[in-house]
Amino acid sequence: MPLLITVIGLIVLILLISYFKLHTFLSFLVVSLGVGLALQMAPSQILQAIQHGMGSTLGSIVSIIALGAMLGKLVAQSGAAQRISVKMMNIIGTGYVRWAFMITGFIVGLPLFYSVGFMLLAPLVITVSYRYKLPAVYIALPMLASLSVTQGYLPPHPAPLALVKQFNVDMGLTLFYGIIVAIPAILISGALFGATVKKYITLPNKAFIAPDLAEKEMPSTFISFASVLLPILLIGISTLLIPYFPENSFSSHAITFVGDPIVSMFISVLFAAYFLGIKQHKKMAEVTVLLGDSVKEVAMLFLIFGGAGALKQVLTEGGVSQSIAGMMQASSMHPLVLAWGMAAIIRVAVGSSTVSGITTAGFVAPLLAATHTEPHLMVLSIGAGSMMFSHVNDAGFWLFREYFQLSMADTLKTWSVMETLVSVSGLAGVMALNAFIG
Template identity: 50%
Template sequence: MTFLLVLLSIAILVLLIVWAKLNPFLAFLIASISAGFLLGLPADQIAGSVQKGMGNLLGDLVIVIVMGAMLGKLVAESGAAQQIAGTLMKIFGEKYITWAMSLTGLIVGIPLFYNVGFVLLVPLAFTVAYQYKISAVYVGIPLLAALSVTHGFLPPHPSPAALVAQFEANMGLTLFYGFIIAIPTIIIAGPIFARTLKNIEAKPLKTFQAETKPEEQLPGKENSFFTALLPVFLLVGTTALSLNTPEESPFAKLIGFISNPGIVMLISVLVATYTLGLRRKFSMPQLMDIYTIATKDIAMILLIVAGAGALKQIFTDTGVSQVIAESLQTWDIHPLILAWIITAIIRVCVGSATVAGLTTAGIIAPLVTTMNVDPNLLVLSIGAGSLMFSHFNDAGFWMYKEFFNVSIKDTIKSWSLMETLVAVIGLAGVLILDLFV
């Protein structure tokens, strides 16, 4: 009966988003309150449980997500993203253009949120396709595969960052494992898969052509790469140091402070404020305006994350999460595969990778303590499942179709299949890595 009530709660969430077209944050709130009543939580405790869940999850994430948005916006506005893309094009040349696009998506996708990265980089792909007279789909899919992988697998993107917080995983290790899985996933779903798409005709609208800056107005190559990748350097570097520093060492506490994801992102934004901002003659008011706009861009993401925290807390306070975890232990299926399946089903039903990942987290969280599963790999397994088969209910599906100006059929053959490849290959990578860690 408990399973049926949980499924009914999730069905309410899915119907509110897909059928009623309700904003996901409102849908989460209504589904959370409904779940509280259905699962027998006293009426006077439901509001408090919702507030506690929202506060607990956002408390860990606000700094990471907001600072990530600020950094990504500055990387875009300063021309650093254009510099990175142009540099990689020159290095790889026409023959390996799809590899250059994949690497561009991976590097620029780390600090940029998916929608921002899409809008920023897809016009660059159109410019490249026009320059070399090749299919825009052939050039664009490797770029989008990389953006999808960073969105689903790598902190500080909202879903993986939230999952790290919920499972009490190590963000540095998750990022390290994520890179190990991301590289082969991008290669197969990007350049290799793109070879089958050369004959898809795309006529990108002129509206979406890139407004490129003159080269003399761009920041330097070293500055662009260093600033965009600084969060990665700090997270991986401090994780490596912490693993090799004795706990009694006087440096251990300092390393622990610096390795905190919020501190990492704060340091990165402050460095970028100088290297891509003040040093390049941006005024402080200009930079603050950029940061304000960036914060507005991700406000809804924060609310969706908060809503997911509310649903998770309802499941926790009613004891349902523990009941589900104990029941799942009797299933003859690997917990990493189970997490992937649940996430994939919700993703196909709802359309949002973030909603799918965070909803699954509320159901699966108790497995971290009751079963022998690595929380870092659980984050990546759910991240992979959250990218499964994007179709009509996903905004990304329609963005791709309209930007590339292709048919529904060709959108499914290219975009939807690419997302499915990322999900399946990502799971395979997680399971292989599970054999060694």
């Protein structure tokens, strides 16, 4: 019975969001209340579960989301992303421009939200396509594959970060495994599939051609790369160094502190505020306005996270998790494949990779102990599933179509197929890594 109620609840959630166009946060609240009552929870218990679920979910990630948005805004406005792209093209050569953008997309996508990375790199892609008379989609897909993979697989992006927190796994090791899985996924969905789309020669939207900044207007190459990579370096170095110091020593605590995602992002924002703001001749008041605007752009994401956390907690306290765990113990399907499939179904139905990842996490969390599944790989499996087949209910679909001016059919043949390959190749990579480390 709990499983049937859960399925009905998910169907209602999908209909409310995709058919009735009710706001995602309100849809989550409606379904959370309805599922709680159907599971015969007391009204006071439902309300307490909703409050606890929202608080626990937001409490661990809201700071990182806000700081990530701030860093992305500074990188976008300062010309640091343009500097990175130009440098990569100079090194690799114009004949390999799509490879340059693929690598740039991966570097920029590590700490930045997908939408931020898209909006700061897509105009550069369009500008290059006009300048060198190359098909824009042919150049863009490898870069977009990189952005999609980093968004779906790798912390400190919101959904992978929430999974890391919920499964209580090491972020550094998750990031290490994630990069191993990400590289072949990008090559398959971006480089190989991207090479087949050269026939799509529709001219992109001229309105999005990025103005070229003068050499003196852009930050240096070192500062540009350092600003984007600093949070990743701090987290990675901390993970590598911590085993070499006594557990309760001052050095151990200091390294752990600096390597914490919130602290590393905070340090990176301060670094960027000075070197990409003040040193670029902006007044502190201007930098502050940029930082404030960046948080406004992700404010709605906080509500979506809170709503997903509320439903997760209602399902947990209503006994659904235990029912799923019992069912899975008797299932012949591998837990990593099941988690991927569940995330993929929710993604296709709802259109949000973030909602897909967090919602799936609430279902599969009890399976980790029951099935002894590698939790770091579970994060990656859900992340890969959450990228499955983006279509008309996904904002990214329309963003791509608007920038590159493709027909609906051609958008499905390019963008949607690329996202599907990101998802499927990610699962293949996770299963291969599971066989190797298992």
